[in-house]
Amino acid sequence: MTRITTERKYSGRIIDxxxxxxxxxxxxxxxxxxxxxxxxxxxxxxxxxxxxPDPRVLMLRQFRHAADGYLWEIPAGRLExxxxxxxxxxxELREEAGMTAGRxxxxxxxxxxxxFTDELIHLFVAHNLSSVPTAREPDEFMEVHEVHWSEVxxxxxQGQVRDAKTLVALMFxxxxxxxx
Amino acid sequence: MTRITTERKYSGRIIDxxxxxxxxxxxxxxxxxxxxxxxxxxxxxxxxxxxxPDPRVLMLRQFRHAADGYLWEIPAGRLExxxxxxxxxxxELREEAGMTAGRxxxxxxxxxxxxFTDELIHLFVAHNLSSVPTAREPDEFMEVHEVHWSEVxxxxxQGQVRDAKTLVALMFxxxxxxxx
Numbered sequence: 201m202t203r204i205t206t207e208r209k210y211s212g213r214i215i216d217x218x219x220x221x222x223x224x225x226x227x228x229x230x231x232x233x234x235x236x237x238x239x240x241x242x243x244x245x246x247x248x249x250x251x252x253p254d255p256r257v258l259m260l261r262q263f264r265h266a267a268d269g270y271l272w273e274i275p276a277g278r279l280e281x282x283x284x285x286x287x288x289x290x291x292e293l294r295e296e297a298g299m300t301a302g303r304x305x306x307x308x309x310x311x312x313x314x315x316f317t318d319e320l321i322h323l324f325v326a327h328n329l330s331s332v333p334t335a336r337e338p339d340e341f342m343e344v345h346e347v348h349w350s351e352v353x354x355x356x357x358q359g360q361v362r363d364a365k366t367l368v369a370l371m372f373x374x375x376x377x378x379x380x
Numbered sequence: 381m382t383r384i385t386t387e388r389k390y391s392g393r394i395i396d397x398x399x400x401x402x403x404x405x406x407x408x409x410x411x412x413x414x415x416x417x418x419x420x421x422x423x424x425x426x427x428x429x430x431x432x433p434d435p436r437v438l439m440l441r442q443f444r445h446a447a448d449g450y451l452w453e454i455p456a457g458r459l460e461x462x463x464x465x466x467x468x469x470x471x472e473l474r475e476e477a478g479m480t481a482g483r484x485x486x487x488x489x490x491x492x493x494x495x496f497t498d499e500l501i502h503l504f505v506a507h508n509l510s511s512v513p514t515a516r517e518p519d520e521f522m523e524v525h526e527v528h529w530s531e532v533x534x535x536x537x538q539g540q541v542r543d544a545k546t547l548v549a550l551m552f553x554x555x556x557x558x559x560x
Binding site: 209210212214219220224225230231232233235263264265266267308311314315316317319320321338339353359362363364365367368371374 | 446
């Protein structure tokens with residue numbers, strides 16, 4: 201597929217919306233709506249070593265207008281211009297959860313919903329945490345909770361965790377880090 | 381949080397973009413960009429019983445303009461007006477993968493990226509598949525592949541699967557269906 205032209209339909213605070221004219225693999229021409237996003241990072245903060253019995257992680261209870269309520273999430277946020285994903289993960293961990301991390305390990309990058317946005321979120325795990333003051337944005341409303349891993353699993357299975365990046369990060373840890 | 385007004389900034393084929401004026405929990409007033417989406421369904425199609433040794437699933441290799449390349453995905457698509465999520469999952473399974481399912485089981489619903497869209501994807505697993513002709517949209521370019529479960533796990537671990545709904549659905553099956 202080749203992009204022929206891009207028309208910016210909306211330029212906003214968080215996102216921009218383009219309509220791209222593209223040539224499809226079969227040679228036909230079409231139009232695709234595309235939300236352009238700067239990318240983001242998200243991090244699973246472990247309070248205990250992840251091989252400890254039933255380790256605790258930090259989770260956020262965050263108000264989301266899109267869900268018209270509070271969601272269980274992990275600390276996350278947009279990349280600033282020129283910011284490396286790991287630096288962003290460390291910054292969001294500090295600002296949202298009030299923690300610095302001795303060690304941050306990359307998991308995988310994910311495309312949140314590639315049908316209409318190029319948003320890529322880089323996922324991480326953080327260890328060796330130390331408390332620092334939080335520094336949230338004026339429009340961020342959230343509480344930090346310590347949750348045992350067994351309880352994390354129970355909430356996921358029961359459908360109480362609905363945020364995709366949070367689900368991917370937590371289950372990736374379960375499938376590939378804890379079982380290794 | 382209370383929505384005070386909504387201003388439609390863009391109305392498109394797939395998505396609409398609103399700027400909502402809202403009252404935050406602390407009483408302050410703010411503006412939030414919100415992509416309105418009709419919702420979607422996605423389905424993990426099992427060719428073999430999921431308790432068979434190393435069962436096969438169907439995966440799509442789908443071209444995505446947002447990724448500028450092909451992604452590994454599961455069959456998925458938007459809800460039509462009034463369509464139930466399970467009906468949508470069955471329709472997308474038929475249209476994209478050329479299969480009808482004897483049994484479709486719900487997993488969980490997920491919010492793909494609640495910072496800027498209300499898109500909710502209902503995840504399912506399908507069993508007892510029978511072949512039917514595919515019926516893809518003119519702008520859908522994809523191949524159907526049979527993949528063994530051990531290979532699915534390898535691709536996820538190595539970061540070859542990047543689509544969030546696909547990752548959540550596959551790892552949810554791994555964590556809560558196959559290990560049950």
